[in-house]
Amino acid sequence: MSKSLPKRSENYSEWYNEIVKRADLAENSAVRGCMVIKPYGYAIWEKMQRALDDMFKATGHVNAYFPLFVPKSFLEKEEEHAEGFAKECAVVTHYRLKAGPDGKGLVVDPNAKLEEELIIRPTSETVIWNTYKNWIQSWRDLPLLINQWCNIVRWEMRTRLFLRTTEFLWQEGHTAHATEQEAVEETERMLGVYATFAEEWIALPVIKGVKSPNERFAGAVETYCIEGLMQDGKALQCGTSHFLGQNFSKSFDVQFVNKENQLEYPWATSWGVSTRLMGALIMAHSDDQGLVLPPRLAPIQVVIVPIYKTPEDLAKISEKANPIFEELKAAGISVKYDDDDKQRSGWKFAEYELRGVPIRLGLGLRDLENGTVEIARRDNLTKESRPIDGVVEHIKALLDEIQANIYERALKFREDNTFRVDSWDEFQAQIERGGFISAHWDGTAETEEKIKDATKATIRCIPLAGPDENGKCVYSGAPSSRRVIFARAY
């Protein structure tokens, strides 16, 4: 394994893959398109899960779990939904194997064919709404606010660690409401939760918006999304929140009696974020030295590395390091004291940088004499010596500063790479250089399709915040009242 990473600016894909691999986040498994998330990567995912779960609970949701298998007949019930997912489903057709004809290996037992095929869930609207039929009778049962954490399978042609794998981990919220307005509010509320999570935890600024009809979730009336800009100028959809109208309640014949004693179909939402957020995290902040983690998601926030020659020196350093370690721990900071003798300190410096640890404390004999400690920041790679006294308070503040700093840096990057474009020539030139393009669109699927064919750019979203502004479609010249965000996307 070579010692230096590929340069981010030279080969972004290779750089990304190397970081995933070298920072020990994940690897490809023997199973096609599937990923092994390694302990360090999973620790980050767990932190994301916990933060999100707290936010879901705070907005009144509870967790539950529904089956992995979806009977084919369920999937068929909502027509658009069925059509949208049909092409990427893994299907279970048998329930038994038997010894091969030559006595070796195993073959599928043809006598064990299932009467009805089972689909491995690509998403759970259908199983869940089939269940909700039994749970919803009266207006008193609403709203129903449920989330599940699970794995799902979508048989994609082309996979990429964290960004697109055949099996992935996610959460999916599925809610039912008595009124349309309440459901729309829920859809927007959860989009807001995602945006807050992206910005305050991942330190990634995102644009909130709605999808064009072309990009809408199969079976949704409206799809809201958050879109982030990665360092190579490509967009990444980081989360979606769907207003499902009454499509699923009607398809699954779920009705409730309202306060006026009349039967009504409830209004639905669903929303999800996945391990793709790990990809967003990596691509948003990391550099040629490796991963850069926002402190709030770092499994190790501070690492203490002793610098010494002899075991006696190490003992002396440990005497100073241990109280700092304990004090940091007591302050609720995740800290590691790496006195492992198997690696040299220089090696450790590089290793913890590769793994994105936000703060490194170096402690050597020189520091013991001076009563100081060396503090190295991962976000800007600066180092300074400080007195040991008061270092814990300083680190607490510094963690917040780093969190804020990488957000600001990502925000500046996005602002520097968002372009208002008003002509087709300019559009074609700019798309090659990457970034978000804010341009007028005539609102037709036809134009959207032509732009995609010509430039590979898609409409990432119609920003919620975007002001009304009269203009002409950048492609067709037809009138438009709103700018939308175009980009090439992952």
Place this chain on the structure above:
RNA sequence: CGGGACGUAGCGCAGUCUGGUAGCGCGUUCGCUUGGGGUGCGAGAGGUCGCAAGUUCAAAUCUUGUCGUCCCGACCA
């Protein structure tokens, strides 16, 4: 399913055109050395060259077949 590559040590690769002793880097093992940014030196272990058949005195190398993997496109959180 269309287009293009590749299967040689744990990992990454050279060698194949022009057949002739199985190589390199990283990792790993041992010893010394070094220690405020991936130390340096030395020694060692590790491969029926994807599989099968053929040509040949001789095949990693040529021929045919076969299996597998990856990349680009369509699909997509």
